[in-house]
Amino acid sequence: DSGVTQTPKHLITATGQRVTLRCSPRSGDLSVYWYQQSLDQGLQFLIQYYNGEERAKGNILERFSAQQFPDLHSELNLSSLELGDSALYFCASSHTGRGGLNEQYFGPGTRLTVT
Amino acid sequence: AQTVTQSQPEMSVQEAETVTLSCTYDTSENNYYLFWYKQPPSRQMILVIRQEAYKQQNATENRFSVNFQKAAKSFSLKISDSQLGDTAMYFCALLVYNTDKLIFGTGTRLQVFP
Numbered sequence: 001d002s003g004v005t006q007t008p009k010h011l012i013t014a015t016g017q018r019v020t021l022r023c024s025p026r027s028g029d030l031s032v033y034w035y036q037q038s039l040d041q042g043l044q045f046l047i048q049y050y051n052g053e054e055r056a057k058g059n060i061l062e063r064f065s066a067q068q069f070p071d072l073h074s075e076l077n078l079s080s081l082e083l084g085d086s087a088l089y090f091c092a093s094s095h096t097g098r099g100g101l102n103e104q105y106f107g108p109g110t111r112l113t114v115t
Numbered sequence: 116a117q118t119v120t121q122s123q124p125e126m127s128v129q130e131a132e133t134v135t136l137s138c139t140y141d142t143s144e145n146n147y148y149l150f151w152y153k154q155p156p157s158r159q160m161i162l163v164i165r166q167e168a169y170k171q172q173n174a175t176e177n178r179f180s181v182n183f184q185k186a187a188k189s190f191s192l193k194i195s196d197s198q199l200g201d202t203a204m205y206f207c208a209l210l211v212y213n214t215d216k217l218i219f220g221t222g223t224r225l226q227v228f229p
Contacts, residue, residue: 002159031215043206043219056216088158094215102215106152106160 003027004093004107012113018079021110025072025093031055032074033094033104034066038087049074050096081114088112117142119209121220128197129228135182136192136223138207146212149183149190154222155203163205166190194225202227 003026013019025032034046045058049068060066063081068074078085088111092104118141128134140149151163166174166183174181178198182191194201207220 002161033215033217035217042221043217045216045218048215056214058216090160092160092217102210103162103165104215104217105162108157108159111158 002105002107004091004105006089006091006107006110008110009108010111010113012115013081014115015081015083017081017114018077019081019112021076021078021089021091021112023074023076023091023093023107025074025091026105029093029095029105030072031094031096031102032068032072033092034060034074034076035090035092035106036087037090037109038084040084041087043090046076078112083114086112086114117144117209117211117218119207119218119220121207121223123223124221125224125226127226127228128194130197130199132197133193133195134197134225136194136205136207136225138190138192138220140188140190140207140209140218140220142188142209142211144211148210148212149181150208150210150217151179151181151190151192152206152208152219153201153203154206155200160206164192197227199227199229201225 005024030051046060048056066076088109091107149166153161204222209218
């Protein structure tokens with residue numbers, strides 16, 4: 001158990017809908033990262049938050065957004081869902097935001113299926 | 116741009132034997148870190164081993180060790196005394212200093228046979 005929690009574990013929804021994925025980082029970790037794992041794109045970095053502020057952006061679609069709250073949990077919002085958004089979404093956390101060895105610990109993931 | 120390449124989509128090994136998974140990477144940066152992550156059928160991403168680029172000594176964690184060749188930009192993972200529980204997808208990943216963005220390879224599926 002990495003100490004990172006994600007809810008829900010599974011999510012099935014229809015095209016055009018909006019969903020919210022939730023992540024709680026390990027105790028003491030200030031950074032949260034979101035990754036998408038799909039069959040055709042592999043594991044891709046989406047976005048990083050550090051202590052409530054966006055720190056880095058990757059290949060995140062405009063239909064996707066995220067935020068980190070004062071209690072450091074994070075939410076990833078996916079809207080106007082398409083079939084291709086079906087994937088495993090991972091949250092990871094680390095203690096600091098940047099610099100030095102900053103190991104990222106992954107949550108169990110949320111499996112999103114868009115039908 | 117940074118890239119990570121794993122050229123072996125699938126590997127298999129018999130229990131108790133040794134297997135080596137290959138990884139090459141590309142970056143123009145001097146300060147970076149390399150990781151191997153394991154993803155078993157449960158889908159959990161588990162950190163197996165890490166290597167700081169400035170360290171010449173290869174990292175070792177119990178049965179897992181790496182062969183880090185900085186000039187060749189190669190970072191292979193050796194699993195000794197393979198166990199059935201080692202069956203998983205293995206991902207090589209690169210983290211450039213001051214970016215925090217992990218760049219993953221496409222993974223190698225390892226099957227350990229009894």
